[in-house]
Amino acid sequence: MQLTKIKKKTKIITLFLILIFGLIFTYLSFNYFHYKIKDLEDLAYTQESMKMKHQLHNMIEEKRNATIAISVALAQNSLVEAFLKGANYETNINSLQKLSQELRKNTLYKNIWLHIISTDGTSIARSWSPKHSDSLLSVREDIRYLIKTPRQMSTISVGRYTISFKAITPVRNKKDKLLGYIEVITHFKSIAKELQKQDYDSLLVVDERYKKQLIHNLTNQFIGDYYLAYFQVKNYPFSLVKNLDIKKHIINENYLINQNYYFVTYPLYNNQKQIIAYYILIKDIHLFNYKQRDDFINTIRIILFISLLIMLSIIVLFYTYSKGIKKQKKYFQNIVDTISEIVIITDGQETLDANKAFFTFFDEFKSLQEFQDKYNCICDLFAKEEGYVSKDMGKLLWYEFIFSHPKDKHKVKIFYKNKTYIFSIHIKLLEQANSSIYTLALSDITRSEKYKEKLEHISKTDMLTSIGNRYKFDEDIKREFFRAKRYKSPLSLVMLDIDYFKKVNDTYGHDAGDQALIALSKEVRSLLRYSDIFCRYGGEEFIIIMPESTMIESKISANRIRKHVEELQIKDISHITISLGVTELQEDDTLESLLKRVDKALYLSKENGRNRVSSL
Secondary structure (H helix, E strand, C coil): CHHHHHHHHHHHHHHHHHHHHHHHHHHHHHHHHHHHHHHHHHHHHHHHHHHHHHHHHHHHHHHHHHHHHHHHHHCCCHHHHHHHCCCCHHHHHHHHHHHHHHHHHHCCCCCEEEEEEECCCEEEEECCECCCCEECCCCCHHHHHHHHCCCCEEEEEECCCCEEEEEEEEEECCCCCEEEEEEEEECCHHHHHHHHCCCCEEEEEECHHHCCCCCCCCCCCEECCEEEEEEECCCCCHHHHHHCCHHHHHHCCCCEEECCEEEEEEEEECCCCCEEEEEEEEEEHHHCCCHHHHHHHHHHHHHHHHHHHHCCCHHHHHHHHHHHHHHHHHHHHHHHHCCCCEEEEECCCCEEEECHHHHHHCCCCCCHHHHHHHCCCHHHHECCCCCCCCCEECCEEHHHHHHHCCCCCCEEEEEECCEEEEEEEEEEEEEECCCEEEEEEEEECHHHHHHHHHHHHHHCECCCCCCECHHHHHHHHHHHHHHHHHHCCCEEEEEEEECCHHHHHHHHCHHHHHHHHHHHHHHHHHCCCCCCEEEEEECCEEEEEEECCCHHHHHHHHHHHHHHHHCCCECCECCCCEEEEEEECCCCCCHHHHHHHHHHHHHHHHHCCCCCEEEC
């Protein structure tokens, strides 16, 4: 009987201890999971902040580069040159406005304005306003700087009306004389529309120190002394915009949450590295995907249920604890799997682990083992091309090269299933023991890279003849000039001009003149080698770069071109002839002397009766 009482007492004490242990464990678990949920939410918000700032930065740079490309292309436009040469304003202003409308129609940006400026800073023509012939020197610091140092310039700036992207390109004639400048102005609307697809509202707020300058502001909206230049709100009530504490958002470098709305602030800088405005992104936190947090809460419920079972049995305690750890590991794997970027764990030679996005891209493989049966490492798929990271970078392996150039932006090109993909690549050292383990992240930038290539092609192509323009010639002649100098190889230039082209335009009309230029370009291009570079130099003047070609060889080619053009049949025009000048690079030549000499050779052909080839 006494033994039974002792056993019963022992059981009571054991149960009591288990209960106390269970309560302590439950309390500690509750506190741990409470803070863990907060940490996961903060992690989700922080990652979103970093992602959106990076994305917004890329959008701004892409628009800046596109604006530059458009201004460079327009620097070759005959209408712009006509304005700068003193053409009648009333005759050409409608054409300038039409050109602005065409750019809005044929580009991604629906807000584009054109501004033609003389060499002394006078506004010659604006596509958005009839105002002209006024000096900009008193109101535009960038114009004053440009007059002193003519060059291509781009910036984000605040004027009297609003904040905008501006790209200014010098306009030169065929003799490289500065005629003036073409300015392309665009707004942030296309960026805001792109962000709204991701449920983000946009506020563009100009710094308070510009309040007095904005005398003709477009929106007439201010938050305190901060001008509200742009707002596109869908999910955030506009009635709350006026009550925003702008200074609170400015000093916060990560994110803010206020009244169930998520805020990210991105500062905008001018060319002097001064903050001029703030781009504020707003999103309803109910629109966030909280799958990670919810999964974790479900895990918590399971663990709390297990903790209750702990109070019944120590055995159940160990069993349920091990099960909880396993679920927690699975949870963190789920976190990695929700990332849209391809994430890989590697030692640089072998792929050790990968997330769900990896198998979405490489969809022919169902497991990592299947991938490793075909490739040891993701680096086996990297294309070996200039400008891209490949498996072997000289004496360094690919990951060693990336670590040795930490400030550079690295890209890789992957050919997969007959398609080309371009990824930005980021690598972090995960741990270092006997061998280093790395986390590798690949972000698909194929679309933006191809768009950048398209813009570059547009900026270097003559819109009428589809051959290279003056900008492309200036770029290619420098490369070929220094290459010929370095390797002491021959290099020749052929400059040609349509004889009496003004008479062709006056007799048959400008449309017929354009057809003559097109037909000439097509015929000449068909007679050139693959290595020759054919560009429209300006108006009816063309130039050919002939690498690895001597004076004798180039004269033969020039005469063949002259004869073919003379026999060329062009609709509505009887025929045309051309005069050509040929020269070869000399040992003591500069680029300037080479170009002057070929121009002089062309002049000799014109002086001696035209429809001939002269050489110097």
